[in-house]
Amino acid sequence: MDAFEIELKTFFLQEAQQLVAEAEQYLLQLENNSHDESVIDAIFRIAHNIKGSSRGVGLTAIGDFTHVLESALLKVKQKEIPINAATVGLLLECNDFLKTSVETLIANHSDERTNPDLLSRLEALLRGEIPGGTAAVEEAAPAPHLHVVPSTSTPPPPTAAPKTDENIRVGLKRVDELINDVGELVILQTVLMQQRHLIQSPLLQNTIMQLNKITKNIQDKSTSLRMVSMKSTFQKMQRIVRDTSSALSKEINFIGIGEDSEIDKTVADQINDPLVHIIRNACDHALETPEARVAAGKPKAGMIQLAAYHKGGSMVIEVRDDGKGLNVEVIRRKAIEKGLIKEDSTMSDGEIHRLIFHPGFSTKTEITDLSGRGVGLDVVKTNVERLKGQIEIETSVGIGTTFRIVLPLTLAIIDGMVLRINGDERYVLPSNQVVEVVQPESADVECIADRDDVLKLRGETLPLFKLDAVLGRSKSKRPATSSVAIIGHTGTMRFALLTDEVIGKQQIVIKQLGQDMARVRGISGGAILGDGRAALILDLNEIVQAR
Amino acid sequence: MESSNPKQAAVSSIRHLCFSLGEEEYAVPLAHVREVIELPEVTPMPHSPAHYRGIMNLRGQILSIIDLRLKIKGSKQEASNTSAVIILDFESFFVGVVVSSVNRVVPFEVDEIKEPPRLENSHKLDYIGGVVQRDKKLILVLDVAKALNVEDLRAIQTHSTVKAA
Numbered sequence: 236m237d238a239f240e241i242e243l244k245t246f247f248l249q250e251a252q253q254l255v256a257e258a259e260q261y262l263l264q265l266e267n268n269s270h271d272e273s274v275i276d277a278i279f280r281i282a283h284n285i286k287g288s289s290r291g292v293g294l295t296a297i298g299d300f301t302h303v304l305e306s307a308l309l310k311v312k313q314k315e316i317p318i319n320a321a322t323v324g325l326l327l328e329c330n331d332f333l334k335t336s337v338e339t340l341i342a343n344h345s346d347e348r349t350n351p352d353l354l355s356r357l358e359a360l361l362r363g364e365i366p367g368g369t370a371a372v373e374e375a376a377p378a379p380h381l382h383v384v385p386s387t388s389t390p391p392p393p394t395a396a397p398k399t400d401e402n403i404r405v406g407l408k409r410v411d412e413l414i415n416d417v418g419e420l421v422i423l424q425t426v427l428m429q430q431r432h433l434i435q436s437p438l439l440q441n442t443i444m445q446l447n448k449i450t451k452n453i454q455d456k457s458t459s460l461r462m463v464s465m466k467s468t469f470q471k472m473q474r475i476v477r478d479t480s481s482a483l484s485k486e487i488n489f490i491g492i493g494e495d496s497e498i499d500k501t502v503a504d505q506i507n508d509p510l511v512h513i514i515r516n517a518c519d520h521a522l523e524t525p526e527a528r529v530a531a532g533k534p535k536a537g538m539i540q541l542a543a544y545h546k547g548g549s550m551v552i553e554v555r556d557d558g559k560g561l562n563v564e565v566i567r568r569k570a571i572e573k574g575l576i577k578e579d580s581t582m583s584d585g586e587i588h589r590l591i592f593h594p595g596f597s598t599k600t601e602i603t604d605l606s607g608r609g610v611g612l613d614v615v616k617t618n619v620e621r622l623k624g625q626i627e628i629e630t631s632v633g634i635g636t637t638f639r640i641v642l643p644l645t646l647a648i649i650d651g652m653v654l655r656i657n658g659d660e661r662y663v664l665p666s667n668q669v670v671e672v673v674q675p676e677s678a679d680v681e682c683i684a685d686r687d688d689v690l691k692l693r694g695e696t697l698p699l700f701k702l703d704a705v706l707g708r709s710k711s712k713r714p715a716t717s718s719v720a721i722i723g724h725t726g727t728m729r730f731a732l733l734t735d736e737v738i739g740k741q742q743i744v745i746k747q748l749g750q751d752m753a754r755v756r757g758i759s760g761g762a763i764l765g766d767g768r769a770a771l772i773l774d775l776n777e778i779v780q781a782r
Numbered sequence: 783m784e785s786s787n788p789k790q791a792a793v794s795s796i797r798h799l800c801f802s803l804g805e806e807e808y809a810v811p812l813a814h815v816r817e818v819i820e821l822p823e824v825t826p827m828p829h830s831p832a833h834y835r836g837i838m839n840l841r842g843q844i845l846s847i848i849d850l851r852l853k854i855k856g857s858k859q860e861a862s863n864t865s866a867v868i869i870l871d872f873e874s875f876f877v878g879v880v881v882s883s884v885n886r887v888v889p890f891e892v893d894e895i896k897e898p899p900r901l902e903n904s905h906k907l908d909y910i911g912g913v914v915q916r917d918k919k920l921i922l923v924l925d926v927a928k929a930l931n932v933e934d935l936r937a938i939q940t941h942s943t944v945k946a947a
Contacts, residue, residue: 419842706828761844769839
């Protein structure tokens with residue numbers, strides 16, 4: 236294979252991957268609204284497109300398969316084949332096959348796959364026979380009813396006329412390099428702004444001011460390049476609900492809100508697994524069987540709502556179900572059984588709910604095919620925390636449960652607080668870990684035992700850490716009263732951290748520390764401050780856990 | 783010697799950057815050197831060994847600064863008007879080392895670089911890749927990866943990533 240051919244194939248496969256994903260969305264819409272001709276047109280156009288370009292680059296297996304698929308779609312379009320759950324099921328299967336074919340081909344350009352069984356069923360459909368095989372099973376099951384509520388007031392209808400593609404594909408690496416360079420530019424610009432009074436000429440001063448404005452714009456725009464729409468995430472989750480509901484013979488409505496929200500590319504890629512896990516759990520464990528729902532006076536069809544919205548500087552993703560809610564007693568018994576808590580321990584309901592994130596915790600005794608494959612919600616929690624996010628539960632018995640994941644908007648930039656200790660050493664503390672900053676009075680600080688100081692704050696007693704001592708820097712002799720106490724929190728625990736001074740707040744571009752550096756506990760990364768100096772970013776969770 | 787046949791010299795010689803640590807002169811292959819800078823402002827790193835000076839900002843990239851004299855000779859390199867930092871290139875990352883002074887760039891003939899003298903307990907000196915005799919002085923050719931225990935650092939790094947994944 237020569238280089239040009241490889242390039243052509245790579246380009247086709249990238250395009251096909253997008254097209255297949257689009258087709259899936261349309262197919263799911265088709266199920267809801269089987270009379271919308273523009274949807275069928277769109278699917279037909281995609282199949283036609285893939286057929287043409289796959290043959291063009293010599294991938295004949297895909298070409299031949301999509302040729303048959305296209306003929307079938309043409310008959311659907313001409314209303315010769317009825318649109319029902321069985322037809323859509325088969326078409327989705329075809330789409331899945333194309334998806335896996337494309338994925339295998341991306342890994343290995345000469346690994347073309349065929350699926351004679353699927354092809355023969357497609358040909359049967361083409362001959363006007365009722366789809367058999369697995370599709371028949373699907374028909375026997377109650378047809379899953381899916382409903383999507385788009386976030387915008389004007390639902391984006393699948394347009395019939397082909398739009399010109401106004402996007403260009405750019406490698407993530409190039410974007411990251413650009414963001415790095417812009418970070419540098421911003422630092423230089425800060426120096427220029429701070430020193431501009433040294434310049435006599437009003438024209439130059441003015442130019443610096445304008446440069447500052449433009450630099451800010453460039454910074455905003457370049458960081459927004461890493462942001463991607465959550466559409467594909469929503470699409471994937473809708474599909475999960477659809478497949479899970481038919482496998483469980485439950486009727487489940489999927490509601491998506493805010494699929495146009497934008498999120499950092501890395502976060503978007505890594506949030507899928509946790510969401511799939513939560514949603515499968517909700518379908519399998521939280522939502523009752525249709526009979527139980529009717530008996531409880533609820534609508535027969537269960538509801539799973541996926542919502543994404545911005546709040547403050549964070550991205551919130553919620554998975555809400557209207558199932559039976561978490562049962563405190565069941566969780567408690569299970570936790571005692573597993574030896575996670577003592578029989579006589581007193582815990583609030585919230586604390587008991589959080590036990591489901593404990594490693595190895597699973598309340599359902601029989602392991603079903605869909606969820607409960609030995610990995611628990613603790614994996615979800617770990618994944619979310621790796622993205623510097625937090626997960627919360629809200630639940631009420633009989634009404635439902637909400638899992639709320641709060642994530643930083645971007646992994647590259649955070650709001651940070653610059654601290655000074657030990658003379659002139661500076662550290663950055665992510666603002667989201669800080670509750671408040673107080674100036675302790677001498678009466679507030681108490682020494683219990685030899686070394687464990689505590690800070691009394693409005694009746695609450697908080698453990699008090701000295702930042703310089705924790706970091707192994709020379710201990711300052713400063714009395715606590717001339718220091719500043721930062722009140723931080725990790726999950727449920729609150730604590731105070733004594734530092735010399737809070738210098739200010741600023742946007743911090745997170746820099747990876749060099750590969751040569753061993754991971755230091757309590758340090759999550761590096762940053763470059765406004766004066767061009769390198770500083771370390773602290774991770775309070777790790778600092779406190781190490782104590 | 784080199785001047786008699788420059789063409790051959792270009793093939794069989796390797797250019798080295800020579801620098802001093804205290805009284806001794808060392809050399810590293812120029813291909814390993816990214817650049818030389820004056821002693822920058824260094825941010826100390828908590829819980830790290832003494833020879834690890836800290837981190838610095840090199841045009842937006844954060845890299846480690848190591849006191850090479852302290853690391854291999856046990857005495858701290860004080861800042862002076864000749865001291866400098868050599869940024870070494872390890873392909874996947876850069877490290878800066880503090881040296882007493884940077885002297886010159888010299889091509890060494892390949893056969894001019896001799897095996898280092900083996901002493902008792904010479905394993906401690908395995909970061910010396912060879913020695914070159916020049917103007918009645920000895921220049922020690924440094925094996926930078928060994929001198930900085932890059933393999934150790936990599937091992938730590940891989941280990942911690944595996945644990946994180």
